[in-house]
Each structure stands twice: as structure tokens, then as C-alpha cells.
């Protein structure tokens with residue numbers, strides 16, 4: 001029997017942090033390991049061009065993300081791994097989708113509005129970003145999409161596009177579903193009201209941070225004036241965030257962690273949390289260093305992925321073109 005199709009992408013715009021890992025990569029690995037899905041994972045390099053960047057650095061960023069995907073446990077023997085820009089059908093299908101997507105829908109996208117408010121000068125690509133994302137998924141007829149919570153609205157748009165397309169041109173695509181982790185949002189360690197991000201480097205744990213740096217950042221993490229750990233995301237966001245990180249990496253239930261630290265001081269909890277993160281990242285970091293040294297291997301994985309993905313993308317694009325009336 002044909003397995004349901006999973007598709008997801010990661011945008012190469014700098015070093016990944018634990019929020020990226022727990023929000024998406026960890027899920028992507030789990031779906032692969034379940035053996036129940038046919039998985040397509042790619043580096044969203046075309047998407048990365050919508051933000052200001054230095055062209056001299058982009059190639060390295062793209063390569064590094066490919067390495068991170070492999071180091072996180074995405075296995076080319078089980079999943080198809082490739083670069084978005086190597087499969088031109090993504091952009092072709094996005095063009096068709098552009099013609100059935102209203103400006104108004106894109107104007108409502110929160111991520112777009114956030115970027116504008118951060119001072120990004122909008123280019124058409126940034127505006128159109130969610131349409132390309134819809135094409136990324138549907139060019140493989142993706143059914144499940146492991147993504148972070150911040151991508152929920154973009155996935156909704158992909159579902160809207162499917163409905164519009166099917167309504168106008170006949171049933172062609174299925175509405176893809178998001179797969180979200182329980183640890184939906186990892187917040188900054190020093191500003192727990194904000195999402196963990198590169199723009200707040202002190203509160204951000206990068207996947208490549210050394211054990212010393214992780215210990216330092218966790219030690220400096222904001223807490224609160226209560227006397228022991230307790231899980232209350234509304235009233236105690238800082239501790240709730242640290243507990244979420246602890247639980248996501250150790251696999252233990254939050255309640256269990258809370259009861260173990262009853263009557264203990266924050267220092268103790270934090271120093272254990274740092275060790276949990278350090279040891280969880282150790283295998284990733286080891287593999288990452290190895291893949292970094294083996295450029296040829298990484299490039300060959302991407303080429304193989306392209307060979308597997310391209311014929312599928314070609315078939316789906318041909319079908320979509322026919323449906324919309326092209327000859």
C-alpha cells in the first residue's frame with residue numbers, strides 16, 4: 001500500500017536553535033522513524049532569498065542546514081532530502097497558485113506583517129512566501145506537514161489554495177494537515193514573553209553551542225520570585241518554559257519533573273537542565289562535525305534526493321497544468 005506523504009522544509013537563514021529543533025526537526029525525525037510515511041524534507045533556499053542576505057554567505061548557510069538535517073537524524077536511506085531550488089517545479093506550481101490567491105489573503109499573514117514591523121522592506125517574494133510554501137507541499141501531494149506553531153497560518157493558506165483549486169479545476173489536491181509538537185513554542189531564556197530567536201542571542205540556545213555556553217546561558221536564564229519550580233505558563237512563563245525544554249529533551253512528563261524538584265532551589269534545577277540539554281545535543285553535535293568535514297557526501301545526498309523528488313514533481317506539475325487549461 002502507498003504510504004501517506006509527509007513534506008517539510010527548513011529555511012536556511014542562520015544557525016538553528018533548540019526552538020527549531022523541538023518545533024519541527026524532532027517531529028520530522030519521528031515521522032521518518034515510524035516507517036509509516038513517505039517523507040520529503042528539503043532546504044527552503046528560495047524562501048531564504050526573501051530576506052536581506054549576503055550572497056557570499058548564502059551558499060554556506062544552505063550547506064550548513066543540509067548538514068543539520070542529516071545530523072538531526074534525517075536519514076537519506078529513509079527520507080528524500082534535497083534543495084528546493086534544485087526542483088524548479090516548486091516555483092512553477094507557485095506561479096499557478098499565485099493566479100488563484102487573493103492579495104487580501106496574503107496581506108493578512110501575521111509573519112509578513114511582523115517582518116514589515118521589524119523594518120523589512122517588503123519585496124514581492126516576501127509577500128508571496130506562503131504561496132511558494134503551499135506549492136512546496138502540494139508538488140508532492142503532501143498530506144502531513146511537521147512544522148512549528150508559527151507556520152500554522154501559512155498551512156491554513158495552503159489548505160485554502162487546495163479548496164480554491166479543486167473548486168475551479170476539479171479535485172486534484174488534498175488539504176494538507178499540520179503536525180505540531182506539544183512543545184509548540186520555546187521562549188527566549190532571558191525574555192520569556194518572546195519566542196526564542198536569533199535576534200535575542202543571550203536567550204537563545206543554538207544547536208551548535210558548546211557545553212560551557214549552554215551551562216552559562218541556562219544559569220543566566222530568567223526565573224521568578226517563587227521558591228520552587230511549578231508549571232503555570234500564564235503566571236510563571238519563565239519557569240514553564242524551562243520545564244518545557246527539560247521535558248522535551250528528557251522525555252519525562254512535566255509533573256514528574258516538578259515533583260522531583262519540590263523543595264529544591266532554582267540553581268539545582270537549572271544546573272540539571274543544562275546537563276539534560278548538553279547530553280541531548282551531544283550526538284547531534286558529533287554527527288554535525290563529521291558531516292561538515294564530508295562535503296562530498298552531503299552533496300551526493302542532495303543529488304540523490306533531487307533524482308528521487310524531481311520525477312514526482314514533474315508529474316504533479318503536468319497534471320496541474322492540464323487541469324488549469326494549459327496545453
Ligand code: TRP
Nearest residue numbers: 007008009010011044133136137
Ligand atoms: N516557512 C517554513 C518556515 O519558516 C519553511 C518552509 C518552506 C516549509 N516551505 C515549506 C515548511 C513547506 C513546511 C512545508 O519554517
